[in-house]
Amino acid sequence: MNPLEETRAGFLDELHFGRLRWDLISPFPVQSESERARGDAVVAAVMNFLKQTVDPAEVDRTAKLPDGFHEACAARGYFRLQAPLEHGGLGLSAYNAFRMIQAVASWSVAASFAMAIHLGLGAGAYLPILADGELKSELERLLAMGLISGDADTEPTGAINRARATKAVPAADGTGFYVSGEKVYITNGPIAGLLRVSATVRENGIDHIRLFFVDTSDPGFSVRSCHEFLGLKGMPSANLMFDRVFVPRGRVLAFDGMHTKEEWRLVPELHSISVRGRMYPNAAPALAIGRLCLHWSREFVKRRSVDGSGLEDHDEIQRVVAANLAETFAMESVAEWCMLAEQHHPGIDLDPEQVLAKNIITMTSWRIVDRTLSLLAAEGYETASSKARRGAQPLPVERFFRDARGLRVTGGVDFNIDRWAARNFLLRHYSAPKPVAREPSELRTAGGSLSRRNQDHLRFVAGQAVSFARECRDLVDRHPDAEGLFTKEHMLILLNRIATELFSMSLVLAKAARLDPGGAGPTQDLADVFCTEARHRAADAQQRLSETDRPEHAKVCAEWLHGNGLEYLLRDTITTL
Structure with a gap:
């Protein structure tokens, strides 16, 4: 395989070590x-x-x-x-x-x-990391035939498991492998002609993970059932079965470190594909939903009133609309940075940004559509067809509400993405312990391009970045065994939520400086609204992180799971399926 091209630290990587590199994000890429x-x-x-x-x-x-x-x-x-x-x-x-x-x-x-x-x-995402040879030529040939492809990884036991129950047994003549197992929630599963399938191969007494590119026209492949989700109706997703599907050796991908004793998905080549690939099915629809909510909200607020007073004159309505605008601007800023930064900074490492982007954009989209559903109470929770039957404007808010909730789950459940992202940046403190900044970064070049309030927000980010990096380094120093630290899952989630707020604020301010460089204008106001709320969210996560006297969550969980005195909570409830 071709080695990865050497990358250099990106903005978020520097932020994790306490340095706010304004020069990397401003001028904001366009x-x-x-x-x-x-x-x-x-x-x-x-x-x-x-x-x-x-x-x-x-x-x-x-x-x-x-x-x-x-x-x-x-x-x-x-x-x-x-x-x-x-x-x-x-x-x-x-x-x-x-x-x-x-x-x-x-x-x-x-x-x-x-x-x-x-x-x-899909299969095409792997071509840039493949050296010239049989596998690359075979994938190019299959894709040139017009085959739709997909990624078949998740199993009934759950995607988070390192091991894969799907097995690949070498053929006796050494020409390939027979793949057998079951996969679930496989998007494109019902329509794909080519699937990348993860499976376990036993080699020299060790279980290794290998990636097999399966032609779905081959014997042994079948679609067991198509999934029907809470939202995302019509999305082609299925439960797939593999019964001794033969895969030629030339269609197998392997890297060093891909075994179940290690986190094989952190192999750099695979990790980059995974995080970058989720920008399309997760971030793009989430941004679309946010933008639709802006349109629906404006149309609704302008034509509705309460006792003769227009909705737009009410303080809380103004706050809802402003929050939706500011958060859509933030989603757009994160998406543009993740997709455009490499053009302006060749060789920059965007993996950390793209890991965070999935949660930032889908969680923000969820907040926006949730507010919008409440704002449009007369035309929100009701389905579009029901609205049409009574002559109301058939806004499909309810449909996109369900879709937005699904985006928080697809591509990795939100809280697990938080845990995963924090684990990744803490690993950088273990494996590449660069010096942590002792003082906030100098930001003299940002002054004239931001309003007074936004300059204060930027100084806040610079100061908090130093505190955040020191906190991370202190945790690493106190836990020389990384796996021991990584068992503190909720702490990792809170750490990542602080990081996401600092990162999002930085990009929002950089984009505002680009669009309204004189320090005044509507984009500066949007940035101020977003950063003010982001500071509250960051402060809440920091307060929770700093708590030393915590409730007995594990005890309460065990009491419930093992029937120790809490059964009364199910009183008067039918629980049979």
């Missing part, structure tokens, strides 16, 4: 005019295509996309978004591909998923 024009064209084309082919309300009702929809997408190149034009692709940049998937999701989240998974986590 698309070139030609790139934006190219993106505008593909977004307009896909919007027109969707309006002609997909009725999102019908998809939600039937949990089924129109017959031939994915084939039509493939014919238009929507499964080859970043492939070169000369190879039949659309030749899009990463950010233009993100913009296109976000546009699709704004019409139907389900319609966006197949192309998002194929692009971010």
Whole structure:
């Protein structure tokens, strides 16, 4: 395999060690005019295509996309978004591909998923890390045939487990492996022609994880059932079975360190694909939902009143609308940084940012749609079809509310992503203990580009970054055994929530400085609203982290699980299925 190109520390990596590198995020990256024009064209084309082919309300009702929809997408190149034009692709940049998937999701989240998974986590995502050879040539051949691909990793026992119950047994003649097992929640499972399947291989007495690229037309593969989710109706996802599916040796991927005694998903090549790939199916739809909520809220507030007083005159309504605007701006800032930063800073390590982005954007989207559902009480919780029957505007808030909740789960449950992210940055303190900053970073170059209040927010981030880094280093010093520290899961979650607020505030301020560089203007106001609330969230997480007198959570949990005196809580309740 080709070794990874050498990367240099990115903004978030420096922040974890107490340094706020304003020079890395300001001027905030933007698309070139030609790139934006190219993106505008593909977004307009896909919007027109969707309006002609997909009725999102019908998809939600039937949990089924129109017959031939994915084939039509493939014919238009929507499964080859970043492939070169000369190879039949659309030749899009990463950010233009993100913009296109976000546009699709704004019409139907389900319609966006197949192309998002194929692009971010399918077989094509592995081509850049493969050396020239049999595997790369084979994947290129299969993808050139127009096969839709997906990532088959999760099993009924849960994705978080290091081991994989799916087994791969070497063929007697050494030509390949027979893969057997079960996978669940596999997006594109019902429509994929090519799947990346994780399985355990026993070699020299040690269980190793290997990745097998399975042609789903081969004998032994079957779709056991299609999943129906709380939201995301129509998303192609299935429970898959593999019964001695033969995979030639040339379609097997392995790296050093991929065994069940270690966290094999942290192999750098695989980790980068995983975190970058989740920008498309998770972050893009979440941003679309936030933007839709802004539109619905404005239309609703402008036309509604209470006892003759317009909604827009009420303090709490103003706060809800302002919070939604500010948080959508924050989601956009994080997404743009993650997708555009490498163009402006070649070789920068964006893995830490992209790990955090999944939670930042999906959790923020959830807060926005949750507020919007309450704000639009007269046209919120009720389904769009029910509204239409009584003559009300059929806003699909309820549908996107369910979809937004699903985005917090897909691609990794939110609290586990927090734990995972904190584990990753603490590992950097163990394995590469760079000096931790002792004083806040100097920010003289930021002064004139930010309002007075936003300058104060930036100074806050610089000071908190130092305190945060010292706290992390102190934890590492007091726990020489990393695994011992990592058992303190809630502490890790709180640490990561502080990191996400500091990171998000930094990007919001940098983008505000770019859009309103004189220190005044609507974007500066948005940044102030967001940063004020982010400081409250960070302070709450810090207070919880600092508590020494804590409730007996483990004791209460054990008392319930083992029937020690709390059964009265189920009184008068039917629990049979």
